[in-house]
Amino acid sequence: MFENLFRNAIEHAGSETTVRVGETPGGSADAEDDDFSGFYVEVDGDGIPPVEREAVFEHGHTIADSGSGLGLSIxxxxxxAHGWSVSAVEGNDGGARFHIRSE
Structure with a gap:
């Protein structure tokens, strides 16, 4: 999973991109329920337009001239396969942020 996210970052944002990985807290209103609920991978660059954020996970979908459209579908x-979900949102400083959450 990480290999595909990192490769995708380089292919779309360039070899000088910055990739950040971190923990995603549970985010519940109950302070005792702030357990780990997943992690994120965030890359700088142009990001993913809002209308494309769900489509990027479809098999064969690509916006790169030489892309296969397999990376994010994998x-x-x-x-x-692990019972998790993945979504794409805008990164904190632009770019793209992928949330991987346990269900």
């Missing part, structure tokens, strides 16, 4: 498959 990420989604690995996440689902």
């Amino acid at each position: 990420v989604k498959g690995i996440a689902e």
Whole structure:
């Protein structure tokens, strides 16, 4: 999963991209329920337009001239095989942020 996310970052944002990985807290309103619920992988660059954020996980979907459209669909498959979900949002400083959450 990480290999595909990192490779995708380099292919779309360039070799000078910055990749950050971190823990995603549970985010519950109950302070005692702030357990780990997943992690994120965030990359700088242009990001993913909002209308494309779900489509990027579809098998064969690509916006790169030389892309296969497999990288993020494999990420989604690995996440689902573990009972997790994956989504794409805008990064904190632009770019793209992928949330991988346990269900």
